[in-house]
Amino acid sequence: MRLLRANLVDLGVDWARYGEINYERSQAIGAAVAFLEYDGLLAPSARWSCETVVLFLDNHANRLEVLDTEAFDWLTWARANDLLAPENRDHSAED
Numbered sequence: 001m002r003l004l005r006a007n008l009v010d011l012g013v014d015w016a017r018y019g020e021i022n023y024e025r026s027q028a029i030g031a032a033v034a035f036l037e038y039d040g041l042l043a044p045s046a047r048w049s050c051e052t053v054v055l056f057l058d059n060h061a062n063r064l065e066v067l068d069t070e071a072f073d074w075l076t077w078a079r080a081n082d083l084l085a086p087e088n089r090d091h092s093a094e095d
Helices: 005-010 024-035 074-080
Strands: 040-044 051-055
Touching: 005 040, 024 040
Parallel strands: none
Antiparallel strands: 040 051
């Protein structure tokens, strides 16, 4: 299922506060989507200008199989793309 911003607002999400740590309404929406046995949900990210993918693994009935894994250093990537708040940036290069 794909939910757009307008859909979330219609479902009672306060868009002005969507990026805050207040997940009660969005979790209720996700639980309803899972209950309806959808495989997953696409919705606007609360923090980035992209969509978030949520997979409901219980609804996949063992149809998903991990074929390969790879370690990824998200912190290094975030630093390289200037995506960290100033207090979380590595200042060791300045020392």
